[in-house]
Amino acid sequence: MNRRPLIAILLCISCLISGIILYYSPKYIANDLATVNDLDSLITQHFYDAPLIGAQFKKYDINIDSTFSRTVYRVNVPSSFSKTMFHYKLHKSLQKFEFNTPARVIFPERDMNIYIQDSDVIRSTIRLITVNPEPSIDNENG
Secondary structure, eight states, X not given: OOOHHHHHHHHHHHHHHHHHHHHHSOOOOOOOOOSHHXXXXXXXXXXXXXXXXXXXEEEEXXXXXXXXXXXXXXXXXXXXXXXXXXXXXXXXXXXXXXXXXXXXXETTTTEEEEEEXXXXXXXXXXXXXXXXXXXXXXXXXO
C-alpha cells in the first residue's frame, strides 16, 4: 500500500486550513510608545481620568546615573480612593505596550507604589499617598 498520495492530500488540507485561519485572524498592530514623553502623557491622562486626582499630583525626576533619570509622581489621595482599581486600569492600558506594573503596598499607611517597568528597567514610579481627612471640630461642645 502506497501512503504518499494520502500524506500529500493531508498536507494540502492542512495548508488550506492554515491559510483560512491566517486570512481570518486579526491583523497584528504593533503598539509602541515612541518616547518617554508619550509614557508621561499616558500616565498623566490616567490621573486626569481618575475622579479624585485630576491635576492634584507632583512630578519630579530622580537622576539614577549620568545618562538615565526616573520620573516619580507623588499623588495624594483620600482613603476612599481605590488604589487597586487605579492600578488595574493603568496596568491594562500599559500592558499593550509591554510594560509591567508591579506594585507594593506600604503598611500601616496603606500607601501604594506602582512601578512602570520596561524589561528590567523601572521607567517611572507612581506613589499613591493616603491622606486622612482633617478631623472636624465640633463647635457645639465648646
